[in-house]
Amino acid sequence: MNSKISKLNKQDMMEFDALIVGGGGSGMRASLELAKSGLNTAVISKVFPTRSHTVSAQGGITCSIKSADPNDDWRWHMYDTVKGSDYIGDQDAIEYMCSEGPKAVYELEHMGLPFSRFENGRIYQRPFGGQSKDYGKGGQAARTCAAADRTGHALLHTLYQNNIKEGTQFLNEWFAVDLVLNGKDEITGVIAFSIESGKVCYLKAQATVLATGGAGRIYASTTNALINTGDGLGMTLRAGFPAQDMEMWQFHPTGIYGAGSLVTEGCRGEGGYLINADGERFMERYAPNAKDLAGRDVVARSMVLEILEGRGCGEKKDHVFLKLDHLGADVLNSKLPGICELSKTFAHVDPIFDPIPVVPTCHYMMGGTPTNIHGQAFGRDNDIDYLIPGLFSVGEAACVSVHGANRLGGNSLLDLIVFGRAAGKYINDELKSGGGVAEATNDDIDKAMKRLNKLNESSTGYAVADVKKELQTCMQNYFGVFRRGEFMEKGVSELQDIGEKINSLHLTDKSIAFNTSRVEALELQNLFEVAEATAISALLRTESRGAHARDDFPDRDDENWLCHSVYEPKTKKLSKREVNFGPKKVDAFPPKMRAY
Amino acid sequence: MNLKVSLYRYNPEKDKFPYMQNFSIEKPAKDVMVLDLLHLLKENDSSISFRRSCREGVCGSDGMNINGKNGLACITPLSDALKGNKLELRPLPGLPVIRDLIVDMTQFYDQYEKIKPFLQSDLEEPNDQERLQSPEERNKLDGLYECILCACCSTSCPSFWWNPDKFVGPAALLQAYRFLADSRDTKKQERLAELGDPFSVYRCHGIMNCVNVCPKGLNPNKAIGEIKSMLLDVTGREKIKVVSME
Numbered sequence: 061m062n063s064k065i066s067k068l069n070k071q072d073m074m075e076f077d078a079l080i081v082g083g084g085g086s087g088m089r090a091s092l093e094l095a096k097s098g099l100n101t102a103v104i105s106k107v108f109p110t111r112s113h114t115v116s117a118q119g120g121i122t123c124s125i126k127s128a129d130p131n132d133d134w135r136w137h138m139y140d141t142v143k144g145s146d147y148i149g150d151q152d153a154i155e156y157m158c159s160e161g162p163k164a165v166y167e168l169e170h171m172g173l174p175f176s177r178f179e180n181g182r183i184y185q186r187p188f189g190g191q192s193k194d195y196g197k198g199g200q201a202a203r204t205c206a207a208a209d210r211t212g213h214a215l216l217h218t219l220y221q222n223n224i225k226e227g228t229q230f231l232n233e234w235f236a237v238d239l240v241l242n243g244k245d246e247i248t249g250v251i252a253f254s255i256e257s258g259k260v261c262y263l264k265a266q267a268t269v270l271a272t273g274g275a276g277r278i279y280a281s282t283t284n285a286l287i288n289t290g291d292g293l294g295m296t297l298r299a300g301f302p303a304q305d306m307e308m309w310q311f312h313p314t315g316i317y318g319a320g321s322l323v324t325e326g327c328r329g330e331g332g333y334l335i336n337a338d339g340e341r342f343m344e345r346y347a348p349n350a351k352d353l354a355g356r357d358v359v360a361r362s363m364v365l366e367i368l369e370g371r372g373c374g375e376k377k378d379h380v381f382l383k384l385d386h387l388g389a390d391v392l393n394s395k396l397p398g399i400c401e402l403s404k405t406f407a408h409v410d411p412i413f414d415p416i417p418v419v420p421t422c423h424y425m426m427g428g429t430p431t432n433i434h435g436q437a438f439g440r441d442n443d444i445d446y447l448i449p450g451l452f453s454v455g456e457a458a459c460v461s462v463h464g465a466n467r468l469g470g471n472s473l474l475d476l477i478v479f480g481r482a483a484g485k486y487i488n489d490e491l492k493s494g495g496g497v498a499e500a501t502n503d504d505i506d507k508a509m510k511r512l513n514k515l516n517e518s519s520t521g522y523a524v525a526d527v528k529k530e531l532q533t534c535m536q537n538y539f540g541v542f543r544r545g546e547f548m549e550k551g552v553s554e555l556q557d558i559g560e561k562i563n564s565l566h567l568t569d570k571s572i573a574f575n576t577s578r579v580e581a582l583e584l585q586n587l588f589e590v591a592e593a594t595a596i597s598a599l600l601r602t603e604s605r606g607a608h609a610r611d612d613f614p615d616r617d618d619e620n621w622l623c624h625s626v627y628e629p630k631t632k633k634l635s636k637r638e639v640n641f642g643p644k645k646v647d648a649f650p651p652k653m654r655a656y
Numbered sequence: 657m658n659l660k661v662s663l664y665r666y667n668p669e670k671d672k673f674p675y676m677q678n679f680s681i682e683k684p685a686k687d688v689m690v691l692d693l694l695h696l697l698k699e700n701d702s703s704i705s706f707r708r709s710c711r712e713g714v715c716g717s718d719g720m721n722i723n724g725k726n727g728l729a730c731i732t733p734l735s736d737a738l739k740g741n742k743l744e745l746r747p748l749p750g751l752p753v754i755r756d757l758i759v760d761m762t763q764f765y766d767q768y769e770k771i772k773p774f775l776q777s778d779l780e781e782p783n784d785q786e787r788l789q790s791p792e793e794r795n796k797l798d799g800l801y802e803c804i805l806c807a808c809c810s811t812s813c814p815s816f817w818w819n820p821d822k823f824v825g826p827a828a829l830l831q832a833y834r835f836l837a838d839s840r841d842t843k844k845q846e847r848l849a850e851l852g853d854p855f856s857v858y859r860c861h862g863i864m865n866c867v868n869v870c871p872k873g874l875n876p877n878k879a880i881g882e883i884k885s886m887l888l889d890v891t892g893r894e895k896i897k898v899v900s901m902e
Contacts, residue, residue: 107707108761110805111715125786162784169786172775172840174794174801181788207801213714214801221774256754285710321712402712405731525699569703573668574755577702 072261076102076229078487079249079265081236081292083109085117085212085476086455087271088219088228090435093484095226099491104231104252104263106287106579109220113273113285114476117212118398119188119326120204121168121477122470123161127178128185128202129193134158135646136193137203141471144190144355145464146606146616147651148305148624150640153460156433157471157478159645164477165205173218175207176395186395187329188469189353190656200353202329204470209324209398215473231263235579236291238508239268239299239451245439246497247450250295251508255579258572260512262505266496267450267487270296270429270437271480274456275590277583279422279540280532283315283322287583292457294586296429297593297629298511301448302440304459304624304637306590307598307608308426310467311541313359315421317379319406322423323399323416325469328352330395332384334363335415336371342380347656354656357466357607360420364541367419374417381415388412420541424467425590426607427597428459430626430637435460435483440626443635450497452487454479461624464639465606515581521566524581531558531584535591539598544611548599555588555595562588593627600634601625618651657683657741659734661697663704664746666753674753676744683734683741690722690737690745691729694757706757713871716806720757721746726808726869748811750820763820764807764827771824771832771850776843793839800834800879802872803827809866809876815859822855826866826876829857833879836886848883848890857883 078094080087083105094101105112124134138158142149169175169183176184183205191201207214223230236250240262249264275290276282293303313334314323328334333352336342346362347354354362363380372378384392384399389412392400396411403409403416430438430445435452438445455476462475538551562585569577603617604610624637641648658680666674679697691708698704706729707717713731720729722737723744737743751759781787810816810825824832832851835841851857857880866876 107709107715107717108765108805111707111709111717113710113715115715115804116710116712166782166784166786170775170781172835172838174797174838175786177789177791177794179791181790183786208798210714210802213804217801224769225772225774285715287709319712398714405713405733524702571667571669571703574705574758575703576705576707577698580702 072259073264074261075264076100077265077491078267078269079104079263080269080271081250082112082271082273082455082457083107083230083232084112084271084273084455085114085216085219085473086480087269088216088223089477089480090269090271090454090484091228092219092223092226093481094488095223095228097488099488102229102231102263103223104234104236106233106235106255106291108232109230110217112216113288114212114216116285116322117215117473118209118322118324119329120186120206120211120470121165121215121473122188122191122204122468123165123474124158124203125162125165125183125185125205127182127205132193132201132203134161136195136201137161138646139195139649140190140192141462141468142649143196143654144466144468146466146654147464147622148461148605148639149464150461151643151648152640153433153462155643155645156482157462157474160478161474164474164481168215168218168477171218171222173207173214175205186326187353189325189328189350189359190355190468191353200350204326204329206326209326209396211473235582236295237512237582239295240500240504240508241299242498242500242504244498245448247448248497248500248504251505251512253512256574258575266491267452269435269452269454269483269487270457271453271455272457274425275587276422276425278532278535278587278591278594280536281315281320282422283312283320284422289583289587290590291583291586292453293429293593294589296437297589300630301437302430302626302628303427303593304430304626305427305461305465305597306593306627307601307625308465308606309422309594310356310424310426310607311360311420312423313356313363313420314382314418315423316402316406317374317417317419320421321402321406323382323402323418324396325356327382327384327396327399330391331387332382334359335381335383336366337373337377338371342366342371350656355466356469357609358656360541361609363420379417379419382418383415384411385413385415424472425456426459426461426463426465426467428457429453430624431458431460433460433479433482434486435479436486440628440635445637452483454483465608511582511585515565515567515578516570518564518566521564522561524565524577524584527558527561527565528584528587531588531591534558535594539595542609542611543598545599548595552595552599555592559588559592589629593629596632597625597627597634622651659683659738660742661693662742662744663697665756667703667755687733687735689730690732690734690743691718693734693743694729694745705755714804716804719748719806719808721749726812728806728808728871731871748807750811750817761807764810764825767824767828768805768831771828772847773831773835775835775838775841777840778842787840789839796837797834799874800830800837803830803874804872806871808869808871812865812869814863815861819855819859823859824851824856826860826880829860829883830874830876830879833883836883845890848887851883852887857887
């Protein structure tokens, strides 16, 4: 029975011009671009594409389309994003995203995305956190384009539909195991298997795009889908390639207490606000201007402080409330119908009458594989960056970096479509002008089969479910909203023990057809790679910036840390990489104190 | 109190026939979702197989038959699902079973692709701007675009069980109407022409199981009614022969 899944025959190869790993928003935007250009393009996705986590995005896609405000300016959006990133977002990339954004959003509308509308027929935009007019001087902006509170669902389905239209090939419910590297250190594709049939294949491609999304499942409590296991980063880290800014994890202020499901920032954009046990709107104290629409890192920390100081709600005083009832049934039903549904299901609360219990919950990975604006992935050798031939990364898996130390709400969907599209365009140009990679040898392919073979041959070892719980508890305890060196050191040492277990997992069920336990074991190994990169990066960045808040280093330290951190898996060490302060069309925004 | 869980099991590599496996499991202290219970079972027997992703009712992965009714495991609380202390979990009916609770959804997806689920317009796209659509026009898409393709409706429909290759089924018909109702789509006649045969739409006999089970509270039956009226309009007014007898 084993042999079928562990041996690879010559005929078990499929060849493509471009291979996209991941069928979420960024992957399908890239594949759409490539399929339209006539390249032989395939998307491999471990779930049917519309089950990808993009589907859970709610509030919208932030972009200066001048609908809510005809005077809006993409430069203001750029300023907000740079400030939100706590100044370690790359300004060339942020400039590209904010200035190209409107085109990319209009394209989505042309594809049929059912945006909500204003009376004049234009796309509806709502206020979101960290948004301002006139470079922070003109008050709150409304820049987030929305399809009610189901924007991610609408976007993902629209992209899938248009990929059907353009004839993209899909390998649905296929799992990518590892990258194939040839002797020239070029990426020539991946080893993957069909979850349904167990068939293992070498998927060969001139360009391999990792669009594998986030890895929120490294934490015990997260808004992320169960499938968010950092599979792309697991592959790059195992192959020895670096990951950037991995200490930067966003904790969303409003995850439903107990369940972790996301409650969109759009609730506060539409006028909702947070209250403590005394019924006080406490954000007025922490962020007198932006209040509940300050940056997510700021709001999350304020909530935790309220709880730590004894003003939490409920029996255990361990959460706060999101108050929406004053908005009225009409607004809630038309603008936030999905939230009403989720809240009733998971919090047993109807927000038309009662507040929703919420708590900061792991939500988004700002870090990832470092790339340039074309999605080309960087390797690193002796503190010098080089481009990895054949390898691209886009979306949450990548760190281009537009989010720096803290992402603004609504910028993730924009990131997906702008850089998915950019990577598609670049690969098209490159391949049509003769670019590509050399062949891989059988040895190269065998190397990429190792992990799968080892797991399939395991006869003793640790249970996946147990080790996963241990990993998630460790990350939750030591690498949460507030961090401290001594605790993180404990976490890093626990991770060493967990790492040994990760290397000897026992796959008890060796069956072939739709064996989800095999997938879960492989996913756990990916989670571990991401967790270890996170832990070491967090311990070594000795300052507080954006989402990375340390009790023992409470201040931002621009002298030493106005830079990206680059985690190198071979040495498990951290090096520093310069932040780009060279936008092309505007002057750079210099670092300032960040207040809301 | 212990729960009696009866789970549909089938592993094509070792089982000649599917069977029901019984578990006795302590009832969780607080009300949990059916999916949480499945995870508990899987911790003890990793061979139990089911699909899941978002665990909050928006991705549509974990449609299954729960105590006789199709629904999503992740948003069905035990308190709603239990009959006494009994819970019976089966795969969605009518589709081939791959393993345990996992069905082969090819026929379902084929029907979805058949209705051309993408916006089609003969009009030139405005340069550097969106197409305009009034809130009233956009409101017509509410109750349609939210479909998550979980297949709970189509696999509860006897007409779909009989003719999964020829009857489009409630899920895909809901999407067919989503594009017919979109003020931006200009291919209404062509779309209708492809639906006018005796099977695609007309095999719907208004049984209403689809409405009864939709976990998103959508109403495919109403959408099908709208399509039927549009087909009548087309045949009546423009004398287009859309009904071809086989």
